Every structure is written in C-alpha cells, then in structure tokens.
Amino acid sequence: QVWLLAFGAVMMLWLGSGVQSFIHRHDERLASLASLIFGLFVMAAGLLGASAAIEGGLVYRVTGETSPATVVRLVYDIFSFLGNDSLAMVTMLGAAVVAVAALAAHAMSRAVGYVSVVTAAVNLATSLTVFTTKGSFSLEGSFTDIGQIVTMVWLLALSVDLIRPTKTPAVAPIVSTPDAALRDRRHAV
Secondary structure (H helix, E strand, O other), X not given: OHHHHHHHHHHHHHHHHHHHHHHHHHOHHHHXXXXXXXXXXXXXXXXXXXXXXXHHHHHHHHOOOOOOHHHHHHHHHHHHHHHHHHHHHHHHHHHHHHHHHHHHOOOOOHHHHHHHHHHHHHHHHHHHHHHOOOOOOOOOOXXXXXXXXXXXXXXXXXXXXXXXXXXXXXXXXXOOOHHHHHHHHHHHO
C-alpha cells in the first residue's frame, strides 16, 4: 500500500502539470491561476508522499506481536489525519480553484466545474471529521470513504477533460499581397 501511495504522489504531480499546461494554453492571462492549481497539486503530492513514508515507517515498527492496541490505534489515527483530513483540505482548495477556472474563466468544461464544486464541498466536510470521535463523520467513519470516491471521480473528470480535443475555430490563413494591403488602407480611411 505504501508503494501505491508513493506512485499516486507521482501521478498527482503529472496531473497537476497537465492541468496547469491546459489552463495556460487556454488563456495566458490565467497563468497565475494555473500556477496556483499546480502548487496545490504539488502540496497534495507532498502530503501523499509524506503519509506514505510515515505510514511505512510506523507500520514496520509497530507490526510486532508485542505492540499494544493503543500504539496500533495511534498509528491508524496519524495516518487517517495525514491521509484523510489534511489531504482533504488541500483537495478542497484545489477543487475550488479548478471550479473557478472552469465556471468563471471557462478554461475547462462546465462538467469539470460542477464536479469540482461537489468535490470541494465533500472534502471540506471530510476535513472536519477530525473534530468528531464517533459515528460515520469520525476519522474511522465511512464518510472519509465517500470523500475518497468523490475525489477519484473528480480526478477522472479532470483527466478526461485534458484529453478531449479543444474546440478552437479554424481560422483561414491571412494572405497578404501588395494589392490587398493597398485595398485595406483605402477601406480603413
């Protein structure tokens, strides 16, 4: 599982650079927005990598049969906090910025914008599970699974939007001849 998290961190960087490039190609005025999105993807990848390293190290030390249940519970809580709550907050910010890029700036499809809004809302709720101790909205509750499923759908929607062909109108090449330039000057006056 730790290797899959590390692989997911690398894939997160790749997707983030693709989204940044896509938005920047759409409109160069959105370069700062694209850089912000890439920065949030880098932060998410860093959290995934850090949680993979911490989980791998702690599980290696705690898997012995002599480990008390409280230590095992502590390892689970640390991983849940890093993997679910902290990552959910970064994902919420990233999804909100992608929603702005898609819905307000029209840099991506509207479907991605709507999925981003839902993802931001669900991940905000997921990041708040650290404040409850029992039930489906706690760290070990089932709501974190819903947040992960919604985030996977969002990442899939982003990926599909990146590979779809862009809808740019075909522009006829402008052929400039001396007669055409003279005619254009006469019409401009």
